[in-house]
Amino acid sequence: MAEEKGLVIGVLALQGDFAVHQKMLAGLGVETILVRSPKEVAAVDALIIPGGESTTIGKLMRRFGLDEAIYQRVTEERMPLYGTCAGLILMAKEIEGSDQLRLGVLDVTVARNAFGRQVESFEANIALPELGEPPVRGVFIRAPYVTKAAESVQALGRFEEKIVAVRQGHLLGTAFHPELTDDTRVHAFFAALARESRNRS
Numbered sequence: 653m654a655e656e657k658g659l660v661i662g663v664l665a666l667q668g669d670f671a672v673h674q675k676m677l678a679g680l681g682v683e684t685i686l687v688r689s690p691k692e693v694a695a696v697d698a699l700i701i702p703g704g705e706s707t708t709i710g711k712l713m714r715r716f717g718l719d720e721a722i723y724q725r726v727t728e729e730r731m732p733l734y735g736t737c738a739g740l741i742l743m744a745k746e747i748e749g750s751d752q753l754r755l756g757v758l759d760v761t762v763a764r765n766a767f768g769r770q771v772e773s774f775e776a777n778i779a780l781p782e783l784g785e786p787p788v789r790g791v792f793i794r795a796p797y798v799t800k801a802a803e804s805v806q807a808l809g810r811f812e813e814k815i816v817a818v819r820q821g822h823l824l825g826t827a828f829h830p831e832l833t834d835d836t837r838v839h840a841f842f843a844a845l846a847r848e849s850r851n852r853s
């Protein structure tokens with residue numbers, strides 16, 4: 653019998669903090685590749701879009717034909733996708749006041765840089781009941797939050813009433829950056845989701 657190929661999670665590596673995601677997944681024993689081409693999109697079981705600058709990542713995605721490649725796998729094959737911060741913005745259907753490029757796969761509206769200038773960056777404990785106790789340490793860097801979500805979107809976590817973590821089936825998004833902490837639970841949660849989806853297909 654052929655040896656079973658292990659789970660491979662790709663990290664979109666156009667701009668932003670992709671290397672930290674890769675390190676975190678590696679620490680969990682998950683094989684990763686950095687994704688910069690449609691061919692690499694085709695080679696992974698799941699994908700992470702990191703934080704960074706969503707307009708820049710969007711432009712580069714378009715330039716390399718990655719937006720279409722990712723959109724197709726996510727919508728036609730239900731490839732699991734996790735976006736942190738700028739990644740969440742790029743997954744959203746609507747971005748308040750912006751016509752920038754987005755994948756538009758997640759049924760939410762987001763507001764960018766939504767916590768205001770004075771508190772551009774901050775940390776806060778975010779209860780994520782799906783992950784149990786204790787809460788995760790949310791690192792927010794010029795973060796967005798979700799202002800509207802379809803009924804099929806599960807709000808996983810909030811900060812002062814604002815939705816900052818969501819799941820819609822195979823799609824996961826956080827406004828904060830778990831990859832910048834030592835807490836691997838969000839990545840482990842995504843890896844489990846990816847493994848489950850892979851075993852189903």
Ligand code: GLN
Pocket residue numbers: 702703704705706707736737738739741764765793794795796
């Ligand atoms: N403010 C950035 C944007 O709108 C996101 C910041 C981040 O990813 N840490 O794209």
